[in-house]
Amino acid sequence: MKLYRTACFLSLWILFSSAPVAHAGDRTDMPELESLIESLESLQGQLNSPDDMMKLIQQRMGPYYPESRPMDGIEFFEKEIRPILAENCYSCHGPEEQKGDLRLDRRASAFDSRDSGAVIVPGDMDASRLLKVLSYNDEIRMPPDGKLDPKKIGLLTQWVQSGAPWPEDTPENDKAETSLADLIAKAKSSHWAFQPVHDPVAPDPQLNGWSRNPIDSFVAARLEKENLTPSDLASPGDLLKRVYYDLIGLPPTWNEEEGFLKDPSEEHYEAIVDRLLASPQFGERWGRYWLDVARYADTKGYVFNQERTFPYSHTYRDYVIRAFNEDLPYNRFLIEQIA
Structure with a gap:
């Protein structure tokens, strides 16, 4: 006892x-x-x-006792159904990617009628294509890497049979684009990179005498809008240093600077620019940005139990530098790397 x-x-x-x-x-x-x-x-x-x-x-x-109270429909969805969708469906039909223009993290998209049949029909298991796809009773089988556990399919079936309760999307989510096509369409209508090329008319700012070319006119107009005063023209020495650092990342030598100070003419400046653009250091300076994007490295860093260097990695580095020095067209540059 x-x-x-x-x-x-x-x-x-x-x-x-x-x-x-x-x-x-x-x-x-x-x-x-x-x-x-x-x-x-x-x-x-x-x-x-x-x-x-x-x-x-x-x-x-x-x-x-926590299990004595039956869950209502929304609670059942949040605790049992949404985790299944998130784990098995969101990678292809979620916020980041919407294969087949289907998004299963949004109620509006999940219940939307489609040419291939409704994905979820509340209360109708036979008409809900989601159950057929998950049960491998359709020409399309999801997830593609293996059928869901029967218990999970049972929970989804129970949920659809009970009316597929799903909380309403928030107003922010209702307004959000639900497919990659929508995002591209929006970008094409607003982003500058998708706009057609046109020849704008240079503004006529009140800073007379400051603008030396059409680009200066745009700069001067913006300065006027912001109530700013343009800086004074750079001295010949500063101008020379700027173009050297911009194009090859190195300062001019003492002799080069002295030569330009003696003849700071526009013709002499243009000759210096042409010489720097033709310099091997130009490709070394600007090729580094692409190498950073491609995560290029000569070595693996601090490793002790394997080869520290990447054999022949320098050949890719030299190719990028050569492409910049030869002014290789960007589309050709990409094609050669993909090939």
């Missing part, structure tokens, strides 16, 4: 430790616990297994 009473106490302790904390006004007092234990003792001859004991305790505990 003592052993049985101890088992009852232990069962109740497990139940209370797993149950949600109740408010002070709802707590079960010790006399009620004692009454429950006495009931268990009086019925011990009718309890043929631990499962029978647990069922009786659940009935008596009522709202204190």
